[in-house]
Amino acid sequence: MVQDVQLRxxxxxxxxxxxxxxxxxxxxxxxxxxxxxxxxxxxxxxxxQRQVMVNLTVRVWLGEEPAAEYPQVDYPDVTGRPQVIxxxxxxxxxFAALRLIELGLRPIVxxxxxxxxxxxxDLARISREHVVDEDSNYSFGEGxxxxxxxxxxxxxSKKRGSVEKILNVFCQHGASTNILVxxxxxxxxxxxxxxxxxxxxxxxRCGGEVHFQTxxxxxxxxxxxxxxxxxxxxxxxxxNSSFLTFKGPVILATGHSARDVYRLLASREIEIxxxxxxxxxxxxxxxxxxxxxxxxxxEGRGRWLPAAEYAYVQQCGGRGVYSFCMCPGGFVVPxxxxxxxxxxxxxxxxxxxxxxxxxxxxxxxxxxxxLNADLGLMTDEYHSVTNHQSPITIHQSSIxxHQSSIxxHQSSVxxHQSSVxxHQSSVxxHQSSIxxHQSSIxxHQSSIxxHQSSIFNHQLSMLLFQEHLERLAWxxxxxxxxxPAQRMADFVNGRLSADLPPSSYAPGLVASPLHFWMPKFIxxxxxxxxxxxxxxxxxxxxxxxxxxxxxxxxxxxVRILRDSETLRHIRLQGLYPCGEGxxxxxxxxxxxxxGERCAEAVASYLSVTG
Numbered sequence: 001m002v003q004d005v006q007l008r009x010x011x012x013x014x015x016x017x018x019x020x021x022x023x024x025x026x027x028x029x030x031x032x033x034x035x036x037x038x039x040x041x042x043x044x045x046x047x048x049q050r051q052v053m054v055n056l057t058v059r060v061w062l063g064e065e066p067a068a069e070y071p072q073v074d075y076p077d078v079t080g081r082p083q084v085i086x087x088x089x090x091x092x093x094x095f096a097a098l099r100l101i102e103l104g105l106r107p108i109v110x111x112x113x114x115x116x117x118x119x120x121x122d123l124a125r126i127s128r129e130h131v132v133d134e135d136s137n138y139s140f141g142e143g144x145x146x147x148x149x150x151x152x153x154x155x156x157s158k159k160r161g162s163v164e165k166i167l168n169v170f171c172q173h174g175a176s177t178n179i180l181v182x183x184x185x186x187x188x189x190x191x192x193x194x195x196x197x198x199x200x201x202x203x204x205r206c207g208g209e210v211h212f213q214t215x216x217x218x219x220x221x222x223x224x225x226x227x228x229x230x231x232x233x234x235x236x237x238x239x240n241s242s243f244l245t246f247k248g249p250v251i252l253a254t255g256h257s258a259r260d261v262y263r264l265l266a267s268r269e270i271e272i273x274x275x276x277x278x279x280x281x282x283x284x285x286x287x288x289x290x291x292x293x294x295x296x297x298x299e300g301r302g303r304w305l306p307a308a309e310y311a312y313v314q315q316c317g318g319r320g321v322y323s324f325c326m327c328p329g330g331f332v333v334p335x336x337x338x339x340x341x342x343x344x345x346x347x348x349x350x351x352x353x354x355x356x357x358x359x360x361x362x363x364x365x366x367x368x369x370x371l372n373a374d375l376g377l378m379t380d381e382y383h384s385v386t387n388h389q390s391p392i393t394i395h396q397s398s399i400x401x402h403q404s405s406i407x408x409h410q411s412s413v414x415x416h417q418s419s420v421x422x423h424q425s426s427v428x429x430h431q432s433s434i435x436x437h438q439s440s441i442x443x444h445q446s447s448i449x450x451h452q453s454s455i456f457n458h459q460l461s462m463l464l465f466q467e468h469l470e471r472l473a474w475x476x477x478x479x480x481x482x483x484p485a486q487r488m489a490d491f492v493n494g495r496l497s498a499d500l501p502p503s504s505y506a507p508g509l510v511a512s513p514l515h516f517w518m519p520k521f522i523x524x525x526x527x528x529x530x531x532x533x534x535x536x537x538x539x540x541x542x543x544x545x546x547x548x549x550x551x552x553x554x555x556x557x558v559r560i561l562r563d564s565e566t567l568r569h570i571r572l573q574g575l576y577p578c579g580e581g582x583x584x585x586x587x588x589x590x591x592x593x594x595g596e597r598c599a600e601a602v603a604s605y606l607s608v609t610g
Contacts, residue, residue: 001063003028004041007056011304014043014054024058037066044183045305050296052305069177070168073098078106079207083248084602085110085229087216090144091588092253092579094196096595097203098169103603107208108246110231112215112258113141115200116193123148126334127506130481135215135234138335138345139257139553142212143196145580146588148333148347151187152325153179155589166592173198176350184309188350214244216254218264219575226250226574249605251598253578253591256556257337259463261581265560266459271570274462275559275583278324279469279552280362280526281514282344283488284503285545287329287357293537307352310359314532317521319369321529324360324554328352331504332548334481342473342483344505344548356504360551363525370461462557469518473550476512484512488545491515492527501546514549559583567601576602 005027013019024038025031042057061067078101086093086100089111097107112135113119119141122133139145146152153170155163167179170187174195179185187195200210213235220228228247254261265272287307291300294308301307307328314321325345329352335345346358476484483505487497497511515523526547534541560577561570562584569575577584578598579591 001061002067003060003062005058005060007058008046008053009056011045011052011054011302014056015304020056020058024060028060028062030062034062036061036064039066039069040181042183043181047294047296047308052295052297070171070180072172073102073169075101075202075206076104077207078104081106081207082606083108084599084606085246085248085250086253087229087250088144088253088255088258088579088581089113089142089200089210089212090253090255090579090581090591091146092255092581092585092591092595092598093144093251094199094203094595095166095169095592096251096253096578096599097208098199099596099599100602101203101206101208103599105599105603105606107203108248109203109208109210110214110216110229110246111140111142111210111212113137113212115212116142116147116196118212119143119148123333126336126481130507132334132336132338132341132481134338135213137337138333139255139337142200142210143193144255144591145257145335145345145553147192147196148189151189151192151348151350152587153185153187153589154183155587155593162593162596163589165596166589169199169592170195173202186348186350186352188352189347190349211244216261217243219250219268219270220245220247221268221572224572226569226572249574249576249602251576251578251595251602252560252582253595253598255579255581257553258581259337259467262460262463262558270572270575271561272459272558273561274367274459275555275557276364276366277462277466277552277557278320278322278362278364278554279466279522279550280321280360282332282346282358282548282551283323283361283545284332284356284358284505284548285540285542286501287355289539289542289544290328290357293539307354307357310537312529312533312536314529316363316525316528316532319366319525320364321525322362322364324362324551326357326359328357329354330356330358331506332356332358332483333505334483334507335553336470336474336481340474340479341467341470342477342481343470343550343552344483345551345553354504358504360554361526361529361547362551362554363522363529365462365465365522367458367461369521370465459558466552466557469550469552472517476514476517476549477510481507482510483507483548484514485509485546485548486512486514487543488530488547489541489543491523491547492530492541494527497543501544503546503548505548509546509548512549514547518549555586556581556583566605567598568605574605 005024038058038060041059044055046053083106084100086097086107086109089109097109100107114136122136125131171177175187214231214233216229216231218230219226231244233242288300291308309326309328312323327346327348330346330348333345333347335343485500490497494515500509503509560582562577576598579585579594585591585594
């Protein structure tokens with residue numbers, strides 16, 4: 001017989017296997033010999049009251065052998081099977097590839113960045129030399145943005161079965177089984193790379209392919225069907241042409257920072273739309289202070305508790321202000337993906353043993369917020385966006401301008417002829433009417449191009465806003481990867497910070513008046529939110545904490561439109577926008593779930609098309 005027992009115990013008891021066993025036996029009123037095994041299957045910390053308690057669900061096997069800790073997936077050999085192109089080796093792409101193998105399809109994974117170990121060298125250069133490799137950084141490379149920025153597995157997804165499957169697969173590839181137990185599971189930045197490498201090895205062992213330093217440059221489209229991708233291989237080992245073609249249906253899982261992909265889609269007139277995001281700062285406190293606040297004790301976490309977490313949310317001026325990606329005992333890291341950017345993010349090792357705890361503190365931003373007349377940010381960006389239009393559109397504009405000048409010249413000649421040669425006036429008038437008709441056609445073409453440019457602006461408006469903030473932060477940080485920062489209470493009260501506390505941010509901090517140069521609709525809401533959080537938790541609003549700018553990569557600024565049933569792009573067959581980069585997930589687990597769903601959708605598509 002299998003029985004689950006609910007326990008509510010002190011932290012020191014929860015840390016003792018013998019103590020848990022004794023309580024279970026007492027609760028069941030049974031003899032120790034009857035218990036074949038017991039296992040904690042759920043664990044959560046309740047710190048709402050002064051006495052912190054731990055809630056446990058313990059599964060007990062009475063008179064029978066225990067089941068396996070988790071079910072394992074059988075991955076068959078798919079050599080020679082129909083292939084599917086997976087663009088991106090983040091959680092969406094990797095779990096899409098694994099699910100394709102389960103379904104008997106051969107994944108071809110292309111990733112613009114390097115493998116999970118080679119990425120480390122480029123990450124070190126960001127902090128040491130302030131050099132950002134555009135294809136190998138905290139966002140791009142094997143494992144995606146989560147590999148070296150945290151490794152949290154908590155999700156609000158209601159698809160419990162799907163969540164459990166994802167966690168089981170992580171365990172199958174080397175993650176600690178604690179992720180199956182904890183309410184807020186977390187692998188840790190130090191352990192996740194090994195798990196990711198094991199997933200890659202499963203893909204290769206089963207006959208799939210994984211290509212690193214291979215960036216998609218275009219989609220291969222025939223009519224209304226995507227039949228593959230073109231890519232550029234930038235690895236040093238390439239001896240022949242660096243341009244490659246991969247044929248097959250495409251799962252597009254490029255991650256939330258692939259701005260070149262969004263611009264490509266917009267220029268190819270592939271349906272996308274601007275999506276709401278959240279932007280703000282990274283807030284860093286001493287970990288001991290957060291432990292004291294959350295655990296209601298001057299001793300902090302003590303011997304038996306982990307580094308404390310927090311979650312705050314407040315409505316300010318009709319928009320949500322909330323904590324995001326909280327990293328207890330973690331580090332603030334530089335997350336830029338290109339030149340003239342300063343972006344910050346957070347990470348935690350598995351033991352969460354660092355001196356600081358940090359969290360994103362962000363304000364909800366909707367596309368319509370950028371139309372605010374007081375913003376004064378987007379005008380120059382909107383004008384400059386034409387630089388990103390397709391070469392065809394720009395070429396069309398130059399042809400039209402040239403045709404217009406020719407027509408104007410022809411008109412002047414005709415007017416001269418008409419004044420000298422009266423008997424040809426009827427012919428010339430006829431020619432003039434033809435020219436006027438041509439001019440009206442050209443004007444119509446010009447209006448179409450202007451309309452296309454307007455659509456382009458709207459689709460990428462949130463992306464441009466992100467870029468604007470990141471460039472401001474770069475300028476304020478001294479045009480390096482040093483980040484602009486301000487003491488928390490100074491930020492709230494609109495004061496300059498004469499100095500800054502020590503920080504985990506390796507490239508270094510520069511004192512800067514974030515309250516002054518950040519957009520007011522962001523800074524004023526953050527100030528209001530911080531005041532509210534300080535009222536909820538005494539000691540949270542303090543000058544011991546540091547506000548570091550800017551946090552902008554909370555989610556994709558664009559949604560690639562797809563059908564809600566088939567998960568296929570709304571117009572193009574064979575294209576499956578996937579995961580966080582496509583606007584359909586937020587975090588490792590939800591992206592992995594979406595990757596599996598897209599793989600299933602592709603399998604259904606191939607079964608129909610043959």
